[in-house]
Amino acid sequence: MTQTTLAPEVKEGVDQQTVDAVAQLSGAYKHGWNTEIEMDFAPKGLTEDIVRLISEKNGEPEWMLDWRLEAFRRWQKLDEPDWSMLKYAPVDYQEQYYYAKPASMAVKPKSLDDVDPKLLETYKKLGIPLKEQMVLAGVEGAAASPADGASQGRKVAVDAVFDSVSVGTTFQKELAAAGVIFCSISEAIREHPELVRKYLGSVVPVSDNYFATLNSAVFSDGSFVYIPKGTRCPMELSTYFRINAENTGQFERTLIIADEQSYVSYLEGCTAPMRDTNQLHAAVVEIVALDDAEVKYSTVQNWYPGDENGKGGIYNFVTKRADCRGDRSKVSWTQVETGSALTWKYPSCILRGDDSQGEFYSIAITNNWQQADTGTKMIHLGKRTRSRIVSKGISAGHAQNTYRGLVSMHPKAKDSRNYTQCDSLLIGSTCGAHTVPYIEVRNNSSRVEHEATTSKVDDDQIFYCRSRGMDEEEAVALVVNGFCREVLQALPMEFAMEAQQLVAISLEGSVG
Amino acid sequence: MSALPKRRQDATEARLTNLRLPVSGGWTLPAREDALTRLGAMGLPQRRDEYWRFTDPAAFNAVEVAEAEPFQNDDETPLFNELKPIEITFVDGVLDPQARDDLRHEGLQVAFLSSAVETDIHWARKVFGRLEAAGQVPVPRPFATLNTAFATDGLLIRATKPVARPVAIRYVHRDSRSDAILHHVVRVDEGASLTLLETGPAAARLNTVMESDIADNATFHHVRDQGRTHLRQAVTSVFARIGRDATYKSFTMTANGVLTRNEHVVEMLGDDSVAHVAGIAIGDGRTGRFHHDDTVFVTHDALRCESRQVFKKVLKNGAVGVFQGKILVKDGAQKTDGYQISQSLLLDEDSQFLAKPELEIYADDVACSHGSTTGAIDETALYYLRSRGIPERDATDLLVLAFLAEALEEVDDPVMAEALQDRLAGWLARHAG
Numbered sequence: 001m002t003q004t005t006l007a008p009e010v011k012e013g014v015d016q017q018t019v020d021a022v023a024q025l026s027g028a029y030k031h032g033w034n035t036e037i038e039m040d041f042a043p044k045g046l047t048e049d050i051v052r053l054i055s056e057k058n059g060e061p062e063w064m065l066d067w068r069l070e071a072f073r074r075w076q077k078l079d080e081p082d083w084s085m086l087k088y089a090p091v092d093y094q095e096q097y098y099y100a101k102p103a104s105m106a107v108k109p110k111s112l113d114d115v116d117p118k119l120l121e122t123y124k125k126l127g128i129p130l131k132e133q134m135v136l137a138g139v140e141g142a143a144a145s146p147a148d149g150a151s152q153g154r155k156v157a158v159d160a161v162f163d164s165v166s167v168g169t170t171f172q173k174e175l176a177a178a179g180v181i182f183c184s185i186s187e188a189i190r191e192h193p194e195l196v197r198k199y200l201g202s203v204v205p206v207s208d209n210y211f212a213t214l215n216s217a218v219f220s221d222g223s224f225v226y227i228p229k230g231t232r233c234p235m236e237l238s239t240y241f242r243i244n245a246e247n248t249g250q251f252e253r254t255l256i257i258a259d260e261q262s263y264v265s266y267l268e269g270c271t272a273p274m275r276d277t278n279q280l281h282a283a284v285v286e287i288v289a290l291d292d293a294e295v296k297y298s299t300v301q302n303w304y305p306g307d308e309n310g311k312g313g314i315y316n317f318v319t320k321r322a323d324c325r326g327d328r329s330k331v332s333w334t335q336v337e338t339g340s341a342l343t344w345k346y347p348s349c350i351l352r353g354d355d356s357q358g359e360f361y362s363i364a365i366t367n368n369w370q371q372a373d374t375g376t377k378m379i380h381l382g383k384r385t386r387s388r389i390v391s392k393g394i395s396a397g398h399a400q401n402t403y404r405g406l407v408s409m410h411p412k413a414k415d416s417r418n419y420t421q422c423d424s425l426l427i428g429s430t431c432g433a434h435t436v437p438y439i440e441v442r443n444n445s446s447r448v449e450h451e452a453t454t455s456k457v458d459d460d461q462i463f464y465c466r467s468r469g470m471d472e473e474e475a476v477a478l479v480v481n482g483f484c485r486e487v488l489q490a491l492p493m494e495f496a497m498e499a500q501q502l503v504a505i506s507l508e509g510s511v512g
Numbered sequence: 513m514s515a516l517p518k519r520r521q522d523a524t525e526a527r528l529t530n531l532r533l534p535v536s537g538g539w540t541l542p543a544r545e546d547a548l549t550r551l552g553a554m555g556l557p558q559r560r561d562e563y564w565r566f567t568d569p570a571a572f573n574a575v576e577v578a579e580a581e582p583f584q585n586d587d588e589t590p591l592f593n594e595l596k597p598i599e600i601t602f603v604d605g606v607l608d609p610q611a612r613d614d615l616r617h618e619g620l621q622v623a624f625l626s627s628a629v630e631t632d633i634h635w636a637r638k639v640f641g642r643l644e645a646a647g648q649v650p651v652p653r654p655f656a657t658l659n660t661a662f663a664t665d666g667l668l669i670r671a672t673k674p675v676a677r678p679v680a681i682r683y684v685h686r687d688s689r690s691d692a693i694l695h696h697v698v699r700v701d702e703g704a705s706l707t708l709l710e711t712g713p714a715a716a717r718l719n720t721v722m723e724s725d726i727a728d729n730a731t732f733h734h735v736r737d738q739g740r741t742h743l744r745q746a747v748t749s750v751f752a753r754i755g756r757d758a759t760y761k762s763f764t765m766t767a768n769g770v771l772t773r774n775e776h777v778v779e780m781l782g783d784d785s786v787a788h789v790a791g792i793a794i795g796d797g798r799t800g801r802f803h804h805d806d807t808v809f810v811t812h813d814a815l816r817c818e819s820r821q822v823f824k825k826v827l828k829n830g831a832v833g834v835f836q837g838k839i840l841v842k843d844g845a846q847k848t849d850g851y852q853i854s855q856s857l858l859l860d861e862d863s864q865f866l867a868k869p870e871l872e873i874y875a876d877d878v879a880c881s882h883g884s885t886t887g888a889i890d891e892t893a894l895y896y897l898r899s900r901g902i903p904e905r906d907a908t909d910l911l912v913l914a915f916l917a918e919a920l921e922e923v924d925d926p927v928m929a930e931a932l933q934d935r936l937a938g939w940l941a942r943h944a945g
């Protein structure tokens with residue numbers, strides 16, 4: 001594979017390491033292999049029958065089917081949104097498979113030991129531990145040094161989703177002892193209908209947007225989390241999504257409910273094989289945080305980004321939203337977006353409870369012909385609500401990277417605060433970096449600050465460092481490094497390792 | 513027009529019912545006909561258009577003009593009098609031949625759109641409607657297009673050398689139902705310089721376009737004050753095309769008006785040019801409402817250009833401030849220095865600030881930044897001033913003026929800056945409490 005199509009000359013101030021690291025990211029997609037496994041497909045295309053079939057395969061009750069059908073009928077009347085800065089050929093929704101299940105999963109295995117070894121091998125190869133004695137310690141490092149992780153006593157429960165179905169969920173027993181429910185959403189619909197019915201669609205309604213409506217109709221699996229009142233989840237929870245089958249869309253739905261005074265840290269990872277055709281991924285994630293609850297949601301998105309000519313790759317249309325319903329609740333989104341040909345993703349927080357908090361930390365890296373249009377919405381409804389947005393976009397090759405965000409202070413959100421910082425780095429002269437923030441302030445006791453730069457490091461900070469005896473290089477390294485860490489540090493340990501490997505970009509002297 | 517959605521088409525057709533292309537349009541006719549065709553294709557804006565997200569265009573689309581009682585008791589001396597500008601007066605959009613200075617001045621050519629059409633060839637032909645048409649990408653600006661088609665008059669002003677005295681357009685508003693459409697064309701030749709002032713409310717409803725063609729090495733300063741008629745509505749569009757080593761600076765002060773939409777489209781086409789667009793809006797919603805929208809689009813399409821957008825708003829009693837700004841750096845526009853700041857001070861709980869400050873960058877060696885802040889007056893600063901014996905009202909005014917200072921600094925001429933500062937202080941005194 002040829003190296004990337006970066007501009008031939010490296011601009012002064014961008015060090016070679018950075019350029020190489022970005023190049024390496026796209027040059028060698030490590031998870032592009034394919035698992036040869038027998039699959040059961042639903043017929044191609046999207047009709048009411050397919051929706052019924054998915055519901056039937058999941059053994060769903062009537063109310064769930066009705067919910068899906070309503071979404072499907074609504075979706076048929078909607079137009080695909082065109083306001084993003086993404087340019088792509090129209091998606092033919094009838095050319096996709098909406099349900100693909102490994103044949104060996106026809107009868108759900110009783111335990112992970114019964115799962116098809118090929119599937120287990122797939123996750124092993126990805127570094128995802130589906131054996132409970134293993135722990136997730138950074139995707140690359142897991143297989144190599146499980147003992148290290150274990151000795152630290154860090155456990156991560158994993159729900160592994162392969163194409164349309166959940167393969168298995170680890171540590172369920174241990175979690176159940178703590179009262180935590182962690183299972184696939186299809187299982188939750190069967191086992192905990194009262195919770196699902198109460199919360200599903202309450203954050204992202206069926207009518208929310210084109211892709212969310214599509215997801216509501218055809219979602220096949222995903223994860224469900226319920227953390228009971230006063231419980232601190234004893235381990236980190238994780239879902240690993242793998243798209244394997246060709247021409248198959250993945251539509252997962254995740255629902256996380258954090259009851260009063262609970263805490264959970266949730267990780268999400270995703271990869272897909274290299275294929276010449278674009279594949280669709282349209283997920284919905286809903287989070288509900290009640291009084292004093294805290295949810296930390298971290299994503300390392302590494303879907304196949306397409307090749308260096310822009311062929312193939314995942315179309316990633318994702319709706320993620322958290323409802324901070326309770327007073328003093330807190331939701332933190334952290335994302336490292338390196339994959340996908342297209343990213344359309346705006347993890348958001350509705351800060352409904354008084355004193356609730358929302359955070360969004362993001363690193364988005366696009367290279368070759370990747371396009372990302374990503375950001376967040378912070379809707380301040382409650383009093384003294386606070387939000388913080390830190391977004392770093394790095395663009396190389398022919399890629400386009402857009403931050404799009406909304407900060408809205410409603411009239412009743414007195415004494416609220418928002419701080420937003422968006423920074424962009426361009427490597428090469430054929431890529432683009434864009435910032436599209438919306439700021440709506442409807443009361444005067446709130447303070448909103450937005451800053452965005454596409455520039456060199458702040459001169460004042462450099463001057464300050466230099467006046468303390470550092471040379472220019474060191475000063476730049478310190479300032480920029482400190483800055484990027486803001487996002488990386490927000491990631492839990494397990495992911496920070498993977499993220500650092502993925503980002504692996506020394507930004508020293510490179511904010512250009 | 514058939515491709516337009518029905519509602520948009522109906523609104524557009526309704527608005528055009530009473531408008532006619534001028535019978536004796538002369539050389540402007542092809543541009544006007546072209547504009548009419550373009551307007552038919554784009555239609556007038558609707559409430560749900562993304563580009564009109566924060567401002568309802570209905571009042572500009574309305575066939576009938578809402579009544580706006582002209583402001584009578586102006587106790588202030590005409591702005592910029594001390595600069596002894598060359599004055600031209602429009603009353604409700606109609607040129608007042610009595611109130612017109614001798615326009616002969618070295619390096620200056622002034623003509624009027626309504627009469628210049630009698631000349632076969634006119635320099636303005638190369639600019640009229642052209643900059644407006646070029647400024648329709650990526651979003652349509654239909655009110656400017658409507659203006660090109662139906663403007664009744666306007667100034668055609670050309671500087672061939674540095675022009676020592678400023679030229680001032682005085683807009684007088686007398687008729688409570690006047691509906692004015694004026695289209696100015698400015699050309700500053702290579703090495704020439706010009707200062708153009710605009711003052712006054714002009715009409716109950718005003719639509720102006722100014723197309724400014726600024727050649728290499730030329731300098732153009734534009735300063736305007738939108739007058740004291742509170743109930744007036746205005747939609748203005750300024751298009752500027754800037755050559756190599758040229759300087760363009762525009763400043764607008766708005767202190768009244770129920771509805772104002774000021775659009776600015778600046779294209780930097782020559783290397784090493786400078787463009788600054790700035791504005792102050794201070795609004796009090798007590799006497800009805802105050803809705804002020806600054807929409808600015810700056811395109812860098814050359815090397816080493818500098819642009820600044822500085823917009824400050826002070827809002828009270830339910831006043832609404834809007835800022836939509838964009839810096840577009842095209843592929844190859846290296847060494848661009850782009851800066852944009854939009855800030856607003858909300859003096860009470862009812863006022864609002866809505867902003868969309870955008871960057872769109874396709875070149876890697878640039879320094880572009882934007883900032884936007886909103887908040888109430890700094891209590892600590894207020895407390896500090898009060899602890900020094902300054903009454904609360906004076907202290908507040910001081911802080912407001914200090915907040916506005918960065919924008920006012922964009923006015924180079926100290927006499928002009930002081931005159932504007934006095935106006936701001938006067939406004940604050942009248943709108944205390």
